[in-house]
Amino acid sequence: VHVADRLVEAVRAAGSVACVGLDPRPGLVPPVLRDEALAVYGDTAVGVAAAFVRYNAGIIDAVAGRCACVKLQSACYEAYGAAGWQAMEDTVAIARDAEVVVIVDAKRGDMGASTTHYRQAFFGGAPGLRETTPVMPGAGADWLTASPYQGSDTILELLGEPGDHGVFVLASTSNPSSDEVQGAVLDRVATLVERWGRDRLGGAGFSDVGAVVGANRAEDARRLRQAMPTTFFLVPGYGTQGADPLDALAGARPDGSGVVVNNSRQLLGAWQAGDPAQWQAAVADALTAMNEALPVA
Amino acid sequence: VHVADRLVEAVRAAGSVACVGLDPRPGLVPPVLRDEALAVYGDTAVGVAAAFVRYNAGIIDAVAGRCACVKLQSACYEAYGAAGWQAMEDTVAIARDAEVVVIVDAKRGDMGASTTHYRQAFFGGAPGLRETTPVMPGAGADWLTASPYQGSDTILELLGEPGDHGVFVLASTSNPSSDEVQGAVLDRVATLVERWGRDRLGGAGFSDVGAVVGANRAEDARRLRQAMPTTFFLVPGYGTQGADPLDALAGARPDGSGVVVNNSRQLLGAWQAGDPAQWQAAVADALTAMNEALPVA
Numbered sequence: 001v002h003v004a005d006r007l008v009e010a011v012r013a014a015g016s017v018a019c020v021g022l023d024p025r026p027g028l029v030p031p032v033l034r035d036e037a038l039a040v041y042g043d044t045a046v047g048v049a050a051a052f053v054r055y056n057a058g059i060i061d062a063v064a065g066r067c068a069c070v071k072l073q074s075a076c077y078e079a080y081g082a083a084g085w086q087a088m089e090d091t092v093a094i095a096r097d098a099e100v101v102v103i104v105d106a107k108r109g110d111m112g113a114s115t116t117h118y119r120q121a122f123f124g125g126a127p128g129l130r131e132t133t134p135v136m137p138g139a140g141a142d143w144l145t146a147s148p149y150q151g152s153d154t155i156l157e158l159l160g161e162p163g164d165h166g167v168f169v170l171a172s173t174s175n176p177s178s179d180e181v182q183g184a185v186l187d188r189v190a191t192l193v194e195r196w197g198r199d200r201l202g203g204a205g206f207s208d209v210g211a212v213v214g215a216n217r218a219e220d221a222r223r224l225r226q227a228m229p230t231t232f233f234l235v236p237g238y239g240t241q242g243a244d245p246l247d248a249l250a251g252a253r254p255d256g257s258g259v260v261v262n263n264s265r266q267l268l269g270a271w272q273a274g275d276p277a278q279w280q281a282a283v284a285d286a287l288t289a290m291n292e293a294l295p296v297a
Numbered sequence: 298v299h300v301a302d303r304l305v306e307a308v309r310a311a312g313s314v315a316c317v318g319l320d321p322r323p324g325l326v327p328p329v330l331r332d333e334a335l336a337v338y339g340d341t342a343v344g345v346a347a348a349f350v351r352y353n354a355g356i357i358d359a360v361a362g363r364c365a366c367v368k369l370q371s372a373c374y375e376a377y378g379a380a381g382w383q384a385m386e387d388t389v390a391i392a393r394d395a396e397v398v399v400i401v402d403a404k405r406g407d408m409g410a411s412t413t414h415y416r417q418a419f420f421g422g423a424p425g426l427r428e429t430t431p432v433m434p435g436a437g438a439d440w441l442t443a444s445p446y447q448g449s450d451t452i453l454e455l456l457g458e459p460g461d462h463g464v465f466v467l468a469s470t471s472n473p474s475s476d477e478v479q480g481a482v483l484d485r486v487a488t489l490v491e492r493w494g495r496d497r498l499g500g501a502g503f504s505d506v507g508a509v510v511g512a513n514r515a516e517d518a519r520r521l522r523q524a525m526p527t528t529f530f531l532v533p534g535y536g537t538q539g540a541d542p543l544d545a546l547a548g549a550r551p552d553g554s555g556v557v558v559n560n561s562r563q564l565l566g567a568w569q570a571g572d573p574a575q576w577q578a579a580v581a582d583a584l585t586a587m588n589e590a591l592p593v594a
Contacts, residue, residue: 025410026426034426043425045433051426075407075414079423080433082383089378107407109444110372111472113322114402117372126376128340129323129331129348136342136377147406149446149467151474170446175408177448180489184482192477 002163002202003142004210004232008257010101011068016291017249019103019234020063021264022091023073024052028268030279033058045080049087052077056091059268062284064098066291068260069142071234074106092140102142103234107170108158109147115157118144123165143168145212145234148189155196159208162200166208166232169193171224174214174237186220190227197231206232206258213251215243215261221251225258233259238294239266245293256297263290299460299499300439301507301529305554307398308365313588314546316400316531317360318561319388320370321349325565327576330355342377346384349374353388356565359581361395363588365557366439368531371403389437399439400531404467405455406444412454415441420462440465442509442531445486452493456505459497463505463529466490468521471511471534483517487524494527503529503555510548512540512558518548522555530556535591536563542590553594560587 001009011017026034029051037054041047060070077088088104095102108118120126124138143166146158158167171189172182182189190211197207210232213221221233233251237243238261252259270286271279298306308314323331326348334351338344357367374385385401392399405415417423421435440463443455455464468486469479479486487508494504507529510518518530530548534540535558549556567583568576 023411026424026428029426038426043427043431045423048423048426048433073407073411073414075405075411075418078382078418079414079435081386081418081436082379084418085375085382086379105411107405107444108372109406109446110370110404111470111475114320114370114372117370117376121372121375121378121381126342126345127323128342129326129335129345130340131323134340136345138376139378147404147444147446149406149444149478150470150472151477151479153472153474173408173447175447175450177450178408180448181446181482181485182448184485185478188478188481 003166003208004163004206005202005204006142007069007101007232007260008204008206011257011260011296014066014068015296016067017259017261017294017296018067018287018290019260019262020059020067020070020267020287021073021262022056022059022070023076023264023268024055025076029055030271030276032277045083048080049083052087053090057094058280059283060095060098060100062280063287064100066287067100069101069103070095071103071105071262073264074104089139096140102140103145103168104139104141104143105145107145107147109150109154111150111153112157115154119158119160123160142166143210145170148192152192152196155209159200163202163208166210168210168212168234171211172213172217172220174216178214187227190224193231194228201230204257206230210234212236215248218247218250225251225253229253231258235259235261239263249294252297261294266290300463300505301460301503302499302501303439304366304398304529304557305501305503308554308557308593311363311365312593313364314556314558314591314593315364315584315587316557316559317356317364317367317564317584318370318559319353319356319367320373320561320565321352322373326352327568327573329574342380345377346380349384350387354391355577356580357392357395357397359577360584361397363584364397366398366400367392368400368402368559370561371401386436393437399437400442400465401436401438401440402442404442404444406447406451408447408450409454412451416455416457420457439463440507442467445489449489449493452506456497460499460505463507465507465509465531468508469510469514469517471513475511484524487521490528491525498527501554503527507531509533512545515544515547522548522550526550528555532556532558536560546591549594558591563587
């Protein structure tokens with residue numbers, strides 16, 4: 001099944017546009033999981049990684065079937081080196097077992113052979129020492145975020161067969177300084193994204209080349225939707241980053257499709273306002289509130 | 298010592314502007330090391346990682362003191378997951394023990410807390426589960442490559458105290474499609490890079506905010522040098538990517554300083570033209586030839 005069709009179907013089946021941001025930090029891990037990991041591993045990178053996987057597993061259990069997808073911020077894992085990377089891969093595997101669509105938000109961008117290696121890292125296929133078999137599995141992501149800064153070389157090489165996996169290209173990000181460079185090239189990037197995805201459409205009319213458009217960039221989102229009618233939008237910056245629900249959906253098609261909205265802190269940190277022992281219920285309730293605020297058309 | 302001063306001193310002491318690209322792939326590993334790793338680990342990611350570390354250690358041994366620095370292409374390691382990441386960290390540690398300046402070419406770019414996590418991943422300082430101690434060491438890089446696409450948020454947060462470590466910002470990359478997006482923002486990026494580094498100069502007159510300028514972009518390099526007089530240039534695309542030695546040095550200051558030139562394939566693959574058992578000597582000879590082609594002024 002085309003990767004964009006799977007995302008469209010996940011939104012429909014869950015009745016949710018929510019993308020659950022699995023961006024763990026030690027301060028967000030509930031005390032019970034933190035103490036378990038400390039007891040077994042001490043205060044080490046392996047201990048942090050173990051706590052992250054346990055926390056993510058509980059979150060995935062609480063949200064599977066009620067969200068569109070999950071998104072792992074790669075930086076949170078890389079901060080803990082090899083152990084952190086393993087925690088990222090383990091989390092992806094848990095999500096896939098739960099049949100949840102997985103985005104890895106690693107914002108990669110490079111050229112030539114390096115891009116091939118990034119494709120292998122996140123989608124699999126790196127050669128072994130014999131260069132034939134075995135082929136390494138990679139992190140197992142469905143979608144990867146990527147930077148368009150180095151142009152077509154980067155994006156086309158990340159893509160495999162149409163629909164096998166997808167790339168969300170940074171278009172208009174939600175951070176305060178995003179306009180400094182992106183502002184001058186937004187139309188150019190939109191043209192490129194549309195061109196890259198043109199012959200790669202799934203049955204629902206979306207390609208495997210998506211775009212990242214911040215929830216606080218509603219004006220850009222409406223303009224980009226005109227320029228990129230077949231592009232799925234990944235919308236960060238909702239929740240604690242403060243965007244309005246209507247703004248978060250500004251890039252949707254007239255029928256409401258084509259958008260998933262990421263929320264990390266508001267979901268992962270929800271337990272901090274109540275009983276820490278009930279952290280899974282807190283995540284589930286926060287997702288329910290988000291789904292009510294952002295109804296699927 | 299300011300990170301830019303250490304790089305200037307490394308160029309002077311070695312009499313070399315060469316940046317040795319540690320970009321291993323299974324096909325570049327000499328047969329003796331490949332067979333050793335296969336015997337111990339089989340054809341697994343751990344085996345590939347072990348072979349990469351052995352190969353890198355031999356290369357570092359052959360080039361230490363005769364090159365300006367080494368550069369690890371992060372993608373080559375990430376393709377092998379957690380084992381690959383560990384190989385990257387182990388390689389950085391070996392280079393540091395040999396007192397070689399280390400650039401990690403990971404082209405990271407993100408915003409806010411995510412950028413903090415990337416800083417921690419490559420320069421250290423991630424918190425443990427107790428959020429106070431211990432602090433994680435990170436990969437131990439001296440310099441990291443980064444994308445300016447999300448603007449000041451990204452770069453300023455990657456930097457710590459002036460001179461502790463440095464960032465090479467992608468300005469004009471060497472790939473065929475680099476002009477598609479970068480072409481429209483090159484002057485803007487140059488202005489930003491100069492501004493970011495302005496108050497962060499070392500004693501030799503270079504800041505800890507460098508720029509990546511492809512060897513095949515000599516015209517850009519000359520223009521950027523005017524706009525960025527205190528910026529160190531990292532120059533990829535020399536060697537098998539086909540740039541002329543004079544072009545590779547086009548961004549140097551009038552006194553010849555301010556540039557390191559990366560070469561990976563021509564050095565790492567040098568053994569393939571001769572006796573594979575003499576692979577270390579082949580790397581050393583290829584570096585000698587590069588140093589002769591690119592004399593330090």
